[in-house]
Amino acid sequence: xxxxxxxxxxxxxxxxxxxxxxxxxxxxxxxxxxxxxxxxxxxxxxxxxxxxxxxxxxxxxxxxxxxxxxxxxxxxxxxxxxxxxxxxxxxxxxxxxxxxxxxxxxxxxxxxxxxxxxxxxxxxxxxxxxxxxxxxxxxxxxxxxxxxxxxxxxxxxxxxxxxxxxxxxxxxxxxxxxxxxxxxxxxxxxxxxxxxxxxxxxxxxxxxxxxxxxxxxxxxxxxxxxxxxxxxxxxxxxxxxxxxxxxxxxxxxxxxxxxxxxxxxxxxxxxxxxxxxxxxxxxxxxxxxxxxxxxxxxxxxxxxxxxxxxxxxxxxxxxxxxxxxxxxxxxxxxxxxxxxxxxxxxxxxxxxxxxxxxxxxxxxxxxxxxxxxxxxxxxxxxxxxxxxxxxxxxxxxxxxxxxxxxxxxxxxxxxxxxxxxxxxxxxxxxxxxxxxxxxxxxxxxxxxxx
Amino acid sequence: xxxxxxxxxxxxxxxxxxxxxxxxxxxxxxxxxxxxxxxxxxxxxxxxxxxxxxxxxxxxxxxxxxxxxxxxxxxxxxxxxxxxxxxxxxxxxxxxxxxxxxxxxxxxxxxxxxxxxxxxxxxxxxxxxxxxxxxxxxxxxxxxxxxxxxxxxxxxxxxxxxxxxxxxxxxxxxxxxxxxxxxxxxxxxxxxxxxxxxxxxxxxxxxxxxxxxxxxxxxxxxxxxxxxxxxxxxxxxxxxxxxxxxxxxxxxxxxxxxxxxxxxxxxxxxxxxxxxxxxxxxxxxxxxxxxxxxxxxxxxxxx
Numbered sequence: 001x002x003x004x005x006x007x008x009x010x011x012x013x014x015x016x017x018x019x020x021x022x023x024x025x026x027x028x029x030x031x032x033x034x035x036x037x038x039x040x041x042x043x044x045x046x047x048x049x050x051x052x053x054x055x056x057x058x059x060x061x062x063x064x065x066x067x068x069x070x071x072x073x074x075x076x077x078x079x080x081x082x083x084x085x086x087x088x089x090x091x092x093x094x095x096x097x098x099x100x101x102x103x104x105x106x107x108x109x110x111x112x113x114x115x116x117x118x119x120x121x122x123x124x125x126x127x128x129x130x131x132x133x134x135x136x137x138x139x140x141x142x143x144x145x146x147x148x149x150x151x152x153x154x155x156x157x158x159x160x161x162x163x164x165x166x167x168x169x170x171x172x173x174x175x176x177x178x179x180x181x182x183x184x185x186x187x188x189x190x191x192x193x194x195x196x197x198x199x200x201x202x203x204x205x206x207x208x209x210x211x212x213x214x215x216x217x218x219x220x221x222x223x224x225x226x227x228x229x230x231x232x233x234x235x236x237x238x239x240x241x242x243x244x245x246x247x248x249x250x251x252x253x254x255x256x257x258x259x260x261x262x263x264x265x266x267x268x269x270x271x272x273x274x275x276x277x278x279x280x281x282x283x284x285x286x287x288x289x290x291x292x293x294x295x296x297x298x299x300x301x302x303x304x305x306x307x308x309x310x311x312x313x314x315x316x317x318x319x320x321x322x323x324x325x326x327x328x329x330x331x332x333x334x335x336x337x338x339x340x341x342x343x344x345x346x347x348x349x350x351x352x353x354x355x356x357x358x359x360x361x362x363x364x365x366x367x368x369x370x371x372x373x374x375x376x377x378x379x380x381x382x383x384x385x386x387x388x389x390x391x392x393x394x395x396x397x398x399x400x401x402x403x404x405x406x407x408x409x410x411x412x413x414x415x416x417x418x419x420x421x422x423x424x425x426x427x428x429x430x431x432x433x434x435x436x437x438x439x440x441x442x443x444x445x446x447x448x449x450x
Numbered sequence: 451x452x453x454x455x456x457x458x459x460x461x462x463x464x465x466x467x468x469x470x471x472x473x474x475x476x477x478x479x480x481x482x483x484x485x486x487x488x489x490x491x492x493x494x495x496x497x498x499x500x501x502x503x504x505x506x507x508x509x510x511x512x513x514x515x516x517x518x519x520x521x522x523x524x525x526x527x528x529x530x531x532x533x534x535x536x537x538x539x540x541x542x543x544x545x546x547x548x549x550x551x552x553x554x555x556x557x558x559x560x561x562x563x564x565x566x567x568x569x570x571x572x573x574x575x576x577x578x579x580x581x582x583x584x585x586x587x588x589x590x591x592x593x594x595x596x597x598x599x600x601x602x603x604x605x606x607x608x609x610x611x612x613x614x615x616x617x618x619x620x621x622x623x624x625x626x627x628x629x630x631x632x633x634x635x636x637x638x639x640x641x642x643x644x645x646x647x648x649x650x651x652x653x654x655x656x657x658x659x660x661x662x663x664x665x666x667x668x669x670x671x672x673x674x675x676x677x678x679x680x681x682x683x684x685x686x687x688x689x690x691x692x693x694x695x696x697x698x699x700x701x702x703x704x705x706x707x708x709x710x711x712x713x714x715x716x717x718x719x720x721x722x723x724x725x726x727x728x729x730x731x732x733x734x735x736x737x738x739x740x741x742x743x744x745x746x747x748x749x750x751x752x753x
Contacts, residue, residue: 229595232530
């Protein structure tokens with residue numbers, strides 16, 4: 001046992017001291033946080049300078065309260081019908097001047113109201129380039145509402161004003177929801193799927209890279225011929241176990257560091273989002289909830305975090321670690337056997353092919369499981385040990401029955417131990433076999449060697 | 451005789467291929483035992499079995515009086531023919547790691563390693579990665595690592611290959627010194643000169659079997675072909691009764707290589723020659739291990 005511990009220590013130390021490990025460990029959380037938060041921040045940055053829309057309403061046909069400032073749009077009345085009306089050519093000149101002047105006074109769009117807003121084509125938006133999408137959407141929406149109100153009022157129904165108010169109140173709430181669904185945000189099922197996919201990619205990456213590490217380390221020892229010195233001091237199973245445990249500890253160590261770093265980055269990032277949210281809440285009291293929420297990007301980030309907080313995070317982490325260890329045991333055993341059988345790194349290719357195919361299949365199964373987490377493919381692949389770590393990571397955020405998880409883990413660990421025992425037999429013979437490249441048949445023959 | 455290692459009737463086959471067939475050797479305590487044989491004869495497999503790396507299909511190994519077990523690995527130092535250490539690991543760190551696997555504490559290993567490094571004057575290598583050293587330097591490091599835990603049994607597979615003459619001499623001195631301290635040394639080699647110089651006992655393996663085994667002196671005695679070197683006067687003319695194999699002329703003396711009939715005594719041969727000329731020197735020529743090796747292998751091939 002003491003010797004096993006010495007080997008574990010070395011395997012751990014050698015891998016943790018590697019430059020590539022240190023760099024990847026430090027950079028990865030920033031990359032992930034960046035992937036999640038950069039779009040949110042970018043969206044926020046856009047909204048820091050609202051679109052300026054100038055309104056030319058010579059006959060004062062537009063009700064003052066209709067076009068209200070939002071986080072992204074501010075309206076300025078340029079010309080109300082107090083004085084003389086401008087001629088058509090003057091108007092054109094006035095518009096182009098206001099659209100193309102220096103930066104401070106430039107408007108992104110000019111809205112010209114030429115007729116009562118209840119008639120068609122009464123409002124026109126002018127712009128030098130495209131009219132910003134959000135401006136057009138907002139103006140359309142408000143005008144439609146006004147038009148509808150107006151038309152409803154014409155029916156002379158009793159208490160029509162109260163009815164409209166009632167209806168409008170409800171309508172406002174619903175537009176907000178439509179906005180969200182239509183634009184940036186995701187429902188919690190989509191977020192669960194997204195988290196599941198990230199987790200399965202992670203476990204895929206973890207198992208493959210750490211399993212691969214075990215393999216290249218086995219190949220290196222064999223190619224270096226140090227393995228003969230090693231097995232004159234310790235039993236081959238101790239070397240293999242020490243290597244696998246040491247490497248797994250490196251993986252868990254990296255997982256721990258990433259967990260801590262990502263948690264703190266999330267806290268910093270939510271802190272930043274929270275602070276930048278205050279100007280929005282400090283906006284004029286006339287703003288409704290919908291306008292506050294329609295700050296694009298920000299609410300998607302917030303909602304993501306909210307859904308994330310709603311997830312059983314502790315359960316996910318525990319299961320991730322359990323599935324990583326199980327999957328790693330299974331695949332690292334296979335990788336050790338392959339590594340021990342070949343003479344140099346290049347020879348591993350032919351044996352790796354089937355293993356990689358299994359991984360790719362598992363990833364595909366995972367993707368399909370995201371769409372249908374309780375379908376037959378998802379459930380079957382949750383029990384097959386070669387695919388279960390990846391597929392289960394997709395399914396777990398959808399909250400599946402505990403007995404399914406227990407059964408899948410039982411099968412995974414059972415077969416991992418069986419494969420480990422077989423692999424250690426191949427390993428024991430393989431590490432001392434030099435010369436011609438072995439075939440699968442040779443490897444099976446080695447199982448019977450004393 | 452007190453044997454440190456005894457291998458009894460070892461048989462090992464990989465599938466159909468028999469690598470060792472009924473091989474028995476006795477390695478006397480505190481002696482240098484040479485394991486000889488052409489490539490592919492099964493030496494490395496036998497060495498691995500004695501090292502407890504490979505298990506024999508049949509037969510047993512007795513280590514210091516008891517059947518070989520896992521703990522005995524701590525008391526063996528093994529220098530494999532294909533040398534190998536971790537290339538990227540620092541020399542000192544690596545030696546301590548391997549010594550700890552042989553049961554030394556880190557502190558003990560460090561102290562002993564320092565002593566060896568100072569003796570060989572290679573202290574500056576301590577913090578170098580192995581790959582920064584030359585092949586010869588790596589060999590030296592590996593030898594130190596092999597003996598660091600002062601094992602009672604040293605197994606050296608081709609210890610001199612890769613050493614320059616100066617370092618080979620150094621290595622030879624160290625091996626002899628270790629023997630004088632009571633270590634038992636088993637080494638396999640093709641270098642027959644070193645066998646004659648160093649080995650007390652040898653075993654010759656050919657085609658998975660032992661074809662010759664025993665003390666070097668006994669074997670040479672057994673293989674002697676009654677050849678003598680006689681120094682005589684340069685003008686000596688011997689009659690046809692003396693079977694002269696070869697003559698080496700010299701200005702002051704002539705050296706004759708003479709073959710003696712097996713049943714004749716040395717005194718009789720000498721007096722026959724002395725009757726005809728002045729004899730300055732008379733000595734028996736024992737066959738070299740090289741000749742014996744070749745003869746034994748060829749003999750074995752015939753059967």
